[in-house]
Amino acid sequence: MSEILTISNLNKSFGSKKVLHDVSLTVETGHIVGLVGPNGAGKSTIMKTILGLINYQSGDIKINGQVVSPTSHQALSKVGALIEYPGLYPFLSGWDHLRLFADGDNRLEHMQDIVSKLKMDGYIKQKAKGYSLGMKQKLGIAMALLNDPDLVILDEPMNGLDPQATKDLRDLILDEAKDGKTFLISSHILSELEKLAQDLLIIDHGSIIRQTTMSELLASGGSFIDLQTSDDQAARQALQAAGFELTNDASLRVVLTDSDDNAMTNVLGTLNNAGLTVKDVKHEEGSLESSLLDLLAHDQDQVKE
Numbered sequence: 475m476s477e478i479l480t481i482s483n484l485n486k487s488f489g490s491k492k493v494l495h496d497v498s499l500t501v502e503t504g505h506i507v508g509l510v511g512p513n514g515a516g517k518s519t520i521m522k523t524i525l526g527l528i529n530y531q532s533g534d535i536k537i538n539g540q541v542v543s544p545t546s547h548q549a550l551s552k553v554g555a556l557i558e559y560p561g562l563y564p565f566l567s568g569w570d571h572l573r574l575f576a577d578g579d580n581r582l583e584h585m586q587d588i589v590s591k592l593k594m595d596g597y598i599k600q601k602a603k604g605y606s607l608g609m610k611q612k613l614g615i616a617m618a619l620l621n622d623p624d625l626v627i628l629d630e631p632m633n634g635l636d637p638q639a640t641k642d643l644r645d646l647i648l649d650e651a652k653d654g655k656t657f658l659i660s661s662h663i664l665s666e667l668e669k670l671a672q673d674l675l676i677i678d679h680g681s682i683i684r685q686t687t688m689s690e691l692l693a694s695g696g697s698f699i700d701l702q703t704s705d706d707q708a709a710r711q712a713l714q715a716a717g718f719e720l721t722n723d724a725s726l727r728v729v730l731t732d733s734d735d736n737a738m739t740n741v742l743g744t745l746n747n748a749g750l751t752v753k754d755v756k757h758e759e760g761s762l763e764s765s766l767l768d769l770l771a772h773d774q775d776q777v778k779e
């Protein structure tokens with residue numbers, strides 16, 4: 475496997491405020507990588523430094539082995555990006571925007587192709603000043619993908635997209651990744667990222683607290699049995715007395731361990747023996763959201779110590 479992007483010991487301050495602390499990460503060629511973390515953690519700042527849009531105090535950013543900085547852009551010729559909101563000219567049409575950005579021999583073909591894939595045919599010839607948030611966002615994504623980049627950096631690309639447009643974008647990203655393109659995507663819509671990303675970079679307070687794969691993180695989130703009974707308080711006591719681990723929240727949730735193959739039977743048997751009626755039961759796998767919240771809570775505890 476080769477790495478298309480490597481960042482080593484990146485430090486960035488705005489005035490006296492330090493926002494990136496020794497950030498080191500790698501992005502494998504052809505992978506879809508999610509960059510996740512709380513508001514203000516430093517996701518956009520990392521993306522902007524990768525794109526040479528802002529300077530940094532120390533560290534090293536390389537794309538395909540070439541250094542990137544505000545004064546060294548060569549490697550960025552094969553990078554497409556959408557950061558925050560796309561800067562659009564209100565009196566030009568979407569098609570005009572694409573024409574301004576399109577490069578290479580088959581540019582008209584590429585433009586039509588991306589317009590069709592993102593289902594923008596109906597309004598692409600209209601002036602951008604009349605576009606909705608989602609239409610603008612799609613145009614920004616189209617511009618990022620237009621010139622067949624090797625690496626695509628998307629900051630909150632699902633912002634403003636309706637469910638159909640979100641699915642269209644997901645399918646497009648998955649298709650492009652199959653053809654070997656690499657994506658670095660930040661998003662707060664974790665359920666969407668869960669369907670897309672195979673690798674994850676988790677950032678908190680300007681530091682990468684974990685670089686992992688989606689499957690590894692989800693597996694670490696465990697699985698559960700969620701229950702509703704005729705008397706949840708009595709059910710909690712009966713299950714705890716029988717040795718089951720329960721989560722501390724208000725719901726009645728049994729934590730499953732790998733070693734317990736008959737957990738469902740045993741849980742239901744325990745409740746039955748206690749004379750309780752089970753009204754609802756669900757087997758739930760850990761989600762990206764729950765795994766991430768656990769990790770961030772753990773990081774907060776370490777910051778306090």
Ligand SMILES: Nc1ncnc2c1ncn2[C@@H]1O[C@H](COP(=O)(O)OP(=O)(O)OP(=O)(O)O)[C@@H](O)[C@H]1O
Nearest residue numbers: 488489491493511512513514515516517518519520
């Ligand atoms: N131009 C700037 N001047 C001063 N501080 C800035 C500037 N840009 C960002 N910051 C600060 O840097 C920190 C990281 O911001 P950044 O926008 O990278 O976070 P983020 O993870 O993208 O957040 P969000 O999820 O809210 O978009 C924040 O504390 C922010 O206030």
